[in-house]
């Protein structure tokens with residue numbers, strides 16, 4: 457091992473203790489309710505960034521991750537974990553760019569085992585957690601709720617990993633059959649799918665209640681892998697560096713990102729802080745457009761969630777936005793204030809100072825359901841490309857927020873086959889459905905069905921853990 461930096465992480469709300477990398481990934485949410493952020497952004501040498509054009513995805517990932525880790529992991533171990541994390545991707549480039557023309561690309565993030573970009577982080581997290589747990593002769597019970605893509609990515613990440621049990625709650629009969637089958641057809645001792653007779657909020661509430669019981673949490677070694685986990689953000693930084701290294705004139709790139717919890721696009725902002733040169737990040741939302749409203753007027757008020765064709769971004773509480781607001785002001789008191797207001801009144805108004813800072817880096821737009829359908833049809837007819845509905849949100853908003861001189865790179869966050877019923881109806885064709893998804897229909901499913909009752913869920917956990 458040569459020289460190693462030692463990144464310190466602190467909470468956006470300023471009241472939790474500072475942690476190193478290993479503790480940050482196992483801790484998840486900070487004890488003061490805030491999110492952990494690095495105490496400063498590491499800037500990569502411009503010569504190193506230039507040399508990325510000759511490096512593989514995995515080599516770039518190594519250089520991006522290194523400044524965020526510490527001496528708890530050696531350089532060789534890190535390289536090995538990265539290598540293993542990306543060997544289950546079906547494309548050698550891991551996140552290939554698909555060129556539409558000189559001014560437009562799709563950055564395909566769906567070549568992992570569960571067809572959505574969540575695999576890029578989850579394949580790494582499961583392995584690095586396993587490394588630490590095995591080294592320390594320890595074991596963890598991971599508990600999560602899913603409305604779609606996070607659950608399957610976690611299940612594939614932790615399949616056959618002996619140091620962890622994984623309990624995933626999903627709302628019974630309320631997710632798409634394809635999403636469910638990605639989770640329930642895995643036959644692995646340590647994976648437990650629980651269908652809860654309730655909705656997604658009920659699942660989420662059960663998890664929150666179980667985690668708020670400190671004693672239960674400690675005695676059962678509970679851990680979380682939800683979207684605010686720092687390692688998930690860190691993993692996603694890589695593909696901004698990767699894609700910019702493959703495009704000439706990268707200073708003109710506008711990245712358009714279909715956005716829900718703000719994890720994916722936050723990684724793009726961090727890449728810029730680390731020295732990557734590009735023009736702007738575009739927040740693409742569907743009709744659940746709290747972030748678009750916030751950037752335009754400062755109005756961050758929670759409305760009811762409407763169901764759209766892009767369910768993974770049907771969201772009103774965008775957790776990782778707190779990390780950006782914190783970075784715009786570095787004022788923990790201000791963050792405590794607005795987050796308190798959000799919780800109590802369902803609204804805050806973003807300060808002019810933070811809003812103008814954020815508008816230097818970001819644009820935003822909203823795609824209506826009609827616009828999403830139009831873009832999907834247009835791409836199918838003009839380019840013979842089948843977009844998933846989330847990617848279509850990204851393309852639609854990106855086109856509205858870019859000009860002919862820009863290079864629009866839309867992050868393609870899911871494979872259309874994961875949303876096959878919606879997509880085939882819109883384009884009246886189903887040749888995009890892969891054998892893997894067809895095979896899911898013939899496989900046996902493993903899941904338990906439980907009532908919306910915390911004691912019943914605890915019983916299931918206790919039986920497995922004891």
Ligand SMILES: *Cc1c(COP(=O)(O)O)cnc(C)c1O
Nearest residue numbers: 605716717718719720768869870
């Ligand atoms: C999770 C998800 C998103 C949103 O990503 P965030 O990091 O939550 O903003 C977009 N598209 C798909 C397909 C997803 O699964």
